[in-house]
Amino acid sequence: MQRILRGVIQYRQTVRQELVEQFKQIKDNPQPKALMFTCMDSRMLPTRFTQAKVGDIFVVRNAGNLIPDACNYGHSSEVSCTTEPAALELAVKRGGVKHVIVCGHSDCKAMNMLFGLHSCPSAFDHTSPMDHWLRKNGHRTMKKLNERLYKGPKPLRFDSEIAPSQSFEAIIDPFDRLKAEDKLSQINVLQQLINISSHDALREAFEEGRLHIHGMWFDVYKGEDYLFSKERRQFVIIKEDTFEGLIDELHRRCDVPLGECPDIAAGQFTPG
């Protein structure tokens, strides 16, 4: 706690005033452009590695960046009552957010645990909320990992029943460079896109084409961000020489504003 309190003092002495000014600027009109689901891992600092500013994005974090599928909540007459669907409703239906991002990462402890539970089912602890959370919401991801390991780097199908337009294919780790747990983590991100589309509250937004969901992945030890390209069917590193291609694809796929960065729009971005 001492470190936390010392951090607060440092914050007061450095960025506090600037932040307060930014809070005041958006006071009456906060318009976050995206909702990001990411892992609670302490190494995941999404506002740093996207350089997001005050008011830019909603962030929801949990162990393994999981969004429970609607069918996990029981019959359709029951309301999906946990943070994740509630956040989707708040951001998309009430807040008009048009982009939802799921961002996973390498060496994810939750994914490592999910992989471990699958490899050794007897390790499942019936008293552990974490084990239940992972097993209940991770079994589809595990199933797809098995398919990937069995078939090799061939396209995997991710099909959405509620929103067929959101279905896609993915080639996970085409050159087999990642360990199985990191393949699992990438598959997990993509499975969450399907899980998001299962929520009835978003049906209208999908049908009207005003909601777009994206998969991102962060390589912790290299500090590199990836975006899943539905056209290329794989995760593509986001860097200076891939940026334009990724933006072009987003423009083709999303007929809504992408929430442009002024620096990039003004041509101050220099590809390296």
Ligand SMILES: [Zn+2]
């Ligand atoms: Zn994690």
